[in-house]
Amino acid sequence: MTERAALREMPRIKPADLEALSDVLSSPDNRLVDGLLDLVEKYGGEDAINRRADEAGQLETRLAHLQDEGSPFLAGIEWLADQRDAGAFVTLPEYRRSVIGPAVGAMTFDEAHRDPRDQRPPVLPMARRSGAPGDREARAHARPLHPRVQHRRHRPARRLPAQVSRRAPRRPY
Numbered sequence: 001m002t003e004r005a006a007l008r009e010m011p012r013i014k015p016a017d018l019e020a021l022s023d024v025l026s027s028p029d030n031r032l033v034d035g036l037l038d039l040v041e042k043y044g045g046e047d048a049i050n051r052r053a054d055e056a057g058q059l060e061t062r063l064a065h066l067q068d069e070g071s072p073f074l075a076g077i078e079w080l081a082d083q084r085d086a087g088a089f090v091t092l093p094e095y096r097r098s099v100i101g102p103a104v105g106a107m108t109f110d111e112a113h114r115d116p117r118d119q120r121p122p123v124l125p126m127a128r129r130s131g132a133p134g135d136r137e138a139r140a141h142a143r144p145l146h147p148r149v150q151h152r153r154h155r156p157a158r159r160l161p162a163q164v165s166r167r168a169p170r171r172p173y
Contacts, residue, residue: 096109
């Protein structure tokens with residue numbers, strides 16, 4: 001057996017070791033596991049803990065918590081919710097279509113960076129109609145490019161011969 005193959009076998013858990021670990025965890029003398037079970041029972045069991053965690057993750061619960069704390073971020077979150085409800089944001093497919101054009105339908109995009117639990121369509125904060133500060137910059141990025149600029153952007157730059165230069169020759173002082 002080579003040294004690399006021996007190293008690959010090191011992390012393998014032997015059945016006897018796994019059985020010993022299982023015996024330690026399920027032993028009635030294990031104070032750590034007893035304490036954990038007491039804590040779970042104190043809060044109503046596994047189902048009650050999971051139900052409370054789900055409730056705590058709800059948007060309404062989080063907003064109420066921010067309200068109770070007097071958070072300075074609550075006004076911004078409410079403004080964002082109003083803008084979302086008014087349709088002031090562009091979805092990712094709309095943004096791609098505005099930047100790339102009709103060819104976007106034939107393209108595929110790597111979505112590996114997205115959270116697989118997130119089933120909502122992605123939304124970019126590109127303001128359409130809101131009156132918030134900074135909207136001018138957002139609209140400028142959403143504007144379609146002039147055809148000449150688009151053409152130059154998607155074409156590789158031409159190389160000029162070494163003897164031809166666009167710059168005027170420098171004057172000696």
